[in-house]
Amino acid sequence: MKDLLKILDLSKEEILEILNLADQMKYESKNGIAHRVLEGKTLAMIFQKSSTRTRVSFEVGMYQLGGYALFLTHNDLQIGRGEPVEDTSRVLSRYVNGIMTRTFAQEEVESLAKWSCIPVINGLTDFEHPCQILADLMTIREYHSALEGVKIGYIGDGNNVCNSLIAGALKCGMKISVATPKGYEPHADTLAFAKGNPDFVLTTSPEEAAKDADVLYTDVWASMGMEEEAQQRMKAFAGFQVNDEIMNLAHPKAIVQHCLPAHRGEEITAEVFEAHANPIFDEAENRLHAQKAIMAMLMG
Numbered sequence: 001m002k003d004l005l006k007i008l009d010l011s012k013e014e015i016l017e018i019l020n021l022a023d024q025m026k027y028e029s030k031n032g033i034a035h036r037v038l039e040g041k042t043l044a045m046i047f048q049k050s051s052t053r054t055r056v057s058f059e060v061g062m063y064q065l066g067g068y069a070l071f072l073t074h075n076d077l078q079i080g081r082g083e084p085v086e087d088t089s090r091v092l093s094r095y096v097n098g099i100m101t102r103t104f105a106q107e108e109v110e111s112l113a114k115w116s117c118i119p120v121i122n123g124l125t126d127f128e129h130p131c132q133i134l135a136d137l138m139t140i141r142e143y144h145s146a147l148e149g150v151k152i153g154y155i156g157d158g159n160n161v162c163n164s165l166i167a168g169a170l171k172c173g174m175k176i177s178v179a180t181p182k183g184y185e186p187h188a189d190t191l192a193f194a195k196g197n198p199d200f201v202l203t204t205s206p207e208e209a210a211k212d213a214d215v216l217y218t219d220v221w222a223s224m225g226m227e228e229e230a231q232q233r234m235k236a237f238a239g240f241q242v243n244d245e246i247m248n249l250a251h252p253k254a255i256v257q258h259c260l261p262a263h264r265g266e267e268i269t270a271e272v273f274e275a276h277a278n279p280i281f282d283e284a285e286n287r288l289h290a291q292k293a294i295m296a297m298l299m300g
């Protein structure tokens with residue numbers, strides 16, 4: 001594995017290898033064991049969209065691994081003025097040991113990886129959010145002790161997070177039911193991957209997706225870059241909310257996952273969010289541990 005571009009690229013074994021190392025690093029770091037496996041190494045982080053978790057967890061993670069992270073925005077780099085990705089990629093390959101990027105087009109991340117001789121990590125595109133889903137799988141395993149056979153009900157937009165979640169869940173032998181309004185289904189490539197898998201259900205009924213779920217997952221109705229569609233989406237997504245009625249259909253021990261940031265009163269009620277705040281913030285914490293494992297494996 002040279003890069004982490006999308007969950008669709010990973011095998012079950014590769015996913016489990018990352019999760020196992022992340023568990024070990026989390027346990028050891030809480031017991032005072034340092035992992036300075038990237039001493040003297042540098043990560044370039046390029047952001048074309050806002051970020052709290054991804055930016056801070058990568059920067060802190062790199063520091064804890066003994067390395068250094070550079071925070072760069074598209075607009076500050078020449079890439080924002082049209083310098084080709086293939087040139088940016090070859091230049092950065094001469095200075096740093098890895099690139100993490102958050103952008104719009106998946107093709108940009110794929111192209112960075114193609115032209116670089118260093119690992120490239122997708123920190124979110126419109127197509128996938130692989131680092132998020134590795135942290136989510138880690139969290140689900142912490143709460144339910146296993147992944148195999150665990151049922152996820154995803155309610156909301158068939159977006160980047162949803163695409164990665166479907167790929168990750170099915171690769172790990174989980175069941176996943178996705179409820180989206182008509183016209184907001186997951187990406188065609190994700191649906192092609194899931195097609196024919198008896199563990200995958202796509203529906204327009206949030207109730208059907210929530211039924212007997214061990215994990216209820218939701219994300220914002222309008223992702224970054226879709227702000228001008230927000231009004232139209234508010235109407236389309238009415239009813240696609242994780243609330244008490246939906247929770248009552250799930251397994252009594254169901255946990256809630258949300259990649260954050262959350263919009264209370266839209267995709268999730270404030271009551272459900274606060275009642276399930278522990279697994280949601282464990283999920284946010286696990287971004288750090290999962291990404292340290294990813295960086296150690298790719299850049300170590």
Ligand code: CP
Pocket residue numbers: 050051052053054055124132259260261
């Ligand atoms: N979940 C997530 O990626 O959060 P940020 O947008 O804050 O990085």
Ligand code: NVA
Pocket residue numbers: 124159160161219220222223224259260261
């Ligand atoms: N789907 C959201 C996830 C944010 C972490 C977005 O792309 O804005």
